[in-house]
Amino acid sequence: MIRLLHSEINAIQAREIVLGPPYDLSAKTMADPLRLVFLLPYGHEFSLLCMGPLALYDLINRSPDVPAAAERAIVYDCLHREGNRLLTPDGQPYRSIESAVPVGDADILGVSITHAGDLVSLIKLLDLAGVPRRSAERRHGIHPLVVGGNGGFANPEVMADYLDVVALGEGERSVIELTRILHANRGADRHSVLEQLAQVPGLYVPGLYDCDFAPGGGVKAIRPRTPAAPEHVTPQYLKVTDLHPAHFVAPISDGQRGMMIPTLGCRHTCNFCTLGVPDFRQAPLQILQEYLELLERHHITQVVVSSPTFTQYKHHCELLELLGQFAQRTGGQVSTIIGSVRADELTPRYLDAVAKVGDYGHLFTELQLSGTPRGIVTIAPEFARDDLVKTFGKTMTRQRVNKALDLLAAHPHVGHIMLYFIVGAPGEHEDDRLSIADYAVEVFERLGRSDGTVIVKLQQFMPKPGTPSQRLSMADPGLIDGYVEQIRRRLRALVGQQAYQKHYRVLWGESSRLYLESVCLRGDRRIGPVLEELHDSGADLSQLSGDQLREALSAHGLQHERFLRAFSMEETLPWAVVDTVDFGKQARLLAELERRANRSPLPESCA
Numbered sequence: 001m002i003r004l005l006h007s008e009i010n011a012i013q014a015r016e017i018v019l020g021p022p023y024d025l026s027a028k029t030m031a032d033p034l035r036l037v038f039l040l041p042y043g044h045e046f047s048l049l050c051m052g053p054l055a056l057y058d059l060i061n062r063s064p065d066v067p068a069a070a071e072r073a074i075v076y077d078c079l080h081r082e083g084n085r086l087l088t089p090d091g092q093p094y095r096s097i098e099s100a101v102p103v104g105d106a107d108i109l110g111v112s113i114t115h116a117g118d119l120v121s122l123i124k125l126l127d128l129a130g131v132p133r134r135s136a137e138r139r140h141g142i143h144p145l146v147v148g149g150n151g152g153f154a155n156p157e158v159m160a161d162y163l164d165v166v167a168l169g170e171g172e173r174s175v176i177e178l179t180r181i182l183h184a185n186r187g188a189d190r191h192s193v194l195e196q197l198a199q200v201p202g203l204y205v206p207g208l209y210d211c212d213f214a215p216g217g218g219v220k221a222i223r224p225r226t227p228a229a230p231e232h233v234t235p236q237y238l239k240v241t242d243l244h245p246a247h248f249v250a251p252i253s254d255g256q257r258g259m260m261i262p263t264l265g266c267r268h269t270c271n272f273c274t275l276g277v278p279d280f281r282q283a284p285l286q287i288l289q290e291y292l293e294l295l296e297r298h299h300i301t302q303v304v305v306s307s308p309t310f311t312q313y314k315h316h317c318e319l320l321e322l323l324g325q326f327a328q329r330t331g332g333q334v335s336t337i338i339g340s341v342r343a344d345e346l347t348p349r350y351l352d353a354v355a356k357v358g359d360y361g362h363l364f365t366e367l368q369l370s371g372t373p374r375g376i377v378t379i380a381p382e383f384a385r386d387d388l389v390k391t392f393g394k395t396m397t398r399q400r401v402n403k404a405l406d407l408l409a410a411h412p413h414v415g416h417i418m419l420y421f422i423v424g425a426p427g428e429h430e431d432d433r434l435s436i437a438d439y440a441v442e443v444f445e446r447l448g449r450s451d452g453t454v455i456v457k458l459q460q461f462m463p464k465p466g467t468p469s470q471r472l473s474m475a476d477p478g479l480i481d482g483y484v485e486q487i488r489r490r491l492r493a494l495v496g497q498q499a500y501q502k503h504y505r506v507l508w509g510e511s512s513r514l515y516l517e518s519v520c521l522r523g524d525r526r527i528g529p530v531l532e533e534l535h536d537s538g539a540d541l542s543q544l545s546g547d548q549l550r551e552a553l554s555a556h557g558l559q560h561e562r563f564l565r566a567f568s569m570e571e572t573l574p575w576a577v578v579d580t581v582d583f584g585k586q587a588r589l590l591a592e593l594e595r596r597a598n599r600s601p602l603p604e605s606c607a
Contacts, residue, residue: 004078004089012044012097015255019294023061025069034068034107034183036060037096037144039129040075041113041121047074048254049304051247051261052150053112056171058246066176067183071096073103073129083538084120086128094128104130107182109144110175111163113152117517119159120531120541122148126162133532135164135207140190145182147175151274155465155575157222160206160525165197168578169235169278172244174202195228202236204578205229211525211574217553217562219524219574233578237265237278248283249291258295259304260288262313270382271393271589272422272461272469275308277580285315292326301330304337311345320353327357343379343404344396348411355413376455377408379443380420384435388427391592392469405446417443418455423483424475425461426566427596433483437490444503456491457507458484460514464521465575468585472593473566474522477514478546484508515549516541522563524574530556566590 025033038057040047048054053072060070073096079086088094093102103109109131111122123133126146132138135146148159149167156166167174177200185193198205208229212220224231250259262283269276295303303323310316327334336357341350381396383389389397408414421436436456444454460480463472484506492500519527530552534541539548550560569587573579 003092005076005092005095006100008076008078009095009097016097017253017255017298017300019249019251019253019258019291019298020058025061027064028067028069029064030067030183033066034179035071035099035101035105036068036108036110036179037071037073037103037106038110038112039073039103039125041118041125043075043077045254047072048250048252048257049259049306050112050114050150051250051259051306052171053110054251055244055246056110056175058251059172059176059244060179063176066179068108068179071098071106073097073125079128084124084535084541086124088128094130102130103128104144106144108147108179110147110149110167112150113148114150115517116152116154116158116520117513119152119520120516120535122159122162123532123535134161136161138164140188140193141186145178147178149175154274155521155523156204156206156578157211157525157574158520158523158527158531160209161528163206164194166204166206166578168202168204168233169237170243170247171202171236172238172242172247174200174236178203195226198229201234204233206525209577213524213526214562216557216559217524217526218567219572219576221572222574222576231577234580235278235578240281240284243281245287248287253295253298253300255298256300257302257304258291258300259306260291261306262288262316262319263307263309266309267312268395269393271391271585272425272464272467274464274466277466280312282313282315285318288315288319289322292322296326296329301333302335302337304339306339308340309342309345310338311341311350317349317353320350320357324353324356340378342396343377343408344400346377346404346407348407351407351411351413355411376416376418377404377414378418378420379404381439382420382422383425383432384421384439385432387596388425388432391427391589391596392425401443402446405443409446409448415449415451416453416455417447418457419443420457420459422459422461423487424480425593426472427593428461430486433487434490436487437494440491440504441494453503453505455505455507456487458487459509460511462514462517462521465573465579466581468581468589470573470579470581471567471569471571471586471590474518474564476546476560476564477511477518480508480511480514512543512545515544515546519549519553519560519563522567522574526556526558530558 038053040050040053057070060066060068078089096103111125113119113121126133131143145164147165147167148163149171153166178197181196194205194208197203198208208225209222210225211222214220248261265278265280266275267280307313323336379401381389381401382394386397419440423433440454440456460477463469463474488506491504534552553560567573
């Protein structure tokens with residue numbers, strides 16, 4: 001009988017296409033290379049969109065002088081669940097796509113987590129691999145070194161007890177150096193190896209630091225335990241010439257989809273957004289052109305252009321022309337998904353070029369809209385009032401939005417607008433929230449499409465580590481449902497129920513998912529054991545209530561309010577060792593929002 005896991009992996013291997021020369025691991029120049037397994041908390045389809053780990057996977061396997069071979073292990077469809085635990089069918093060892101050797105026997109496990117609210121996936125994956133959860137329980141030479149990476153670890157303190165190392169920023173240099181140190185020190189003492197790793201730029205070793213905790217949550221101080229550990233660890237962001245080509249183009253396809261990233265970072269540095277943290281960089285057009293030629297050669301007909309700021313790519317029209325030519329050569333069989341564009345950067349040339357691509361759409365606009373086939377353009381003012389837009393460093397003023405709408409109104413291919421707004425920000429008043437409804441009505445009228453739709457997508461303000469907003473207060477997620485209903489009522493009152501149902505949508509996720517994120521973004525290393533206990537209790541973490549979270553925190557002497565409050569400028573942040581945000585910019589933002597919070601609300605006629 002063919003076992004389920006073995007059968008599923010055979011099917012994955014049969015449909016995967018390496019977009020380039022085959023990997024030749026026999027070309028490794030050193031004896032007995034390390035085994036590095038990237039753990040990805042997704043199924044196969046989404047795992048191929050994880051460009052950071054895939055870029056390192058490709059770099060390691062194509063570099064003869066790197067003393068490691070890379071593999072991938074994912075959340076296979078055949079895994080089953082008992083509570084929050086993932087289990088393999090028939091008790092088979094959890095294995096990678098590339099090897100039947102158990103994942104737990106690897107030398108290094110690289111765990112990639114995109115969102116802070118999903119940090120508990122680390123515990124799930126370690127259990128699945130049969131690896132001790134806590135760093136202190138693992139032994140060098142017996143258990144793999146566990147390395148965390150990606151945006152979910154922007155505040156690495158939450159899982160400090162569970163990770164051996166955190167790779168901050170881009171890992172083309174730091175992770176490669178990590179493999180060299182481990183390969184050269186296979187029989188060495190664990191502590192001495194960790195001390196060597198701590199001296200690599202971009203690698204944070206949390207076990208080499210002590211924390212003085214504040215009652216209820218937060219830290220009084222965090223300091224190195226050994227002279228080998230630096231006072232501060234800076235994330236590594238590299239020049240385009242230092243990045244592996246797979247950083248821009250996905251090296252593996254499932255036979256249906258290819259993915260490219262034309263831009264890294266953003267030209268703008270909004271006070272609450274992490275996109276502008278690294279320097280803005282652009283992929284060489286030649287790399288993208290050659291990639292499209294590879295996709296065409298392999299008859300791959302869906303192209304994902306994953307860029308948060310595609311209109312900032314200096315060659316965006318040339319790339320769209322190449323995509324259009326690709327579509328024409330295949331008789332219109334190519335579909336293109338564009339990550340996002342900035343409305344204030346739209347031009348007639350862009351709109352004409354994207355219309356010629358053929359079958360195209362945009363990520364994050366997965367709505368099934370009836371009626372007109374016109375496309376959706378996303379506009380992210382974030383706030384309805386220009387003074388809040390300015391305070392948070394956004395550039396999408398009402399004037400710029402109106403200019404974009406006038407351009408779109410003259411273009412026949414756009415009939416729907418998605419507006420992104422933030423609610424629950426410090427300094428926000430009720431009239432600020434209500435004016436979101438007025439904004440939506442003005443956008444619909446200015447676009448002038450009788451069959452059009454305005455979609456208002458609401459998000460809660462989250463003060464993220466690594467941004468100037470990181471010290472700001474956060475609203476209790478339980479309040480946001482009420483804020484959303486206020487906006488819906490206002491919009492219905494402005495346009496009437498019939499027009500509301502036909503032309504408007506107000507989308508809101510759920511406050512439940514934000515409870516975990518509120519403590520995972522801002523917590524200290526006492527939060528990890530709270531997550532562990534919630535996981536072991538079998539609680540549905542996707543539907544976690546405020547009461548459940550507060551009860552779990554209280555059992556560890558922690559208070560939810562301590563993580564929602566504003567952090568004063570005199571206070572040590574839990575993630576201080578990896579913090580790079582300008583101190584003065586944080587102070588100015590705090591002061592400005594305090595002044596705004598104390599103003600009188602505007603009368604309803606101005607809302």
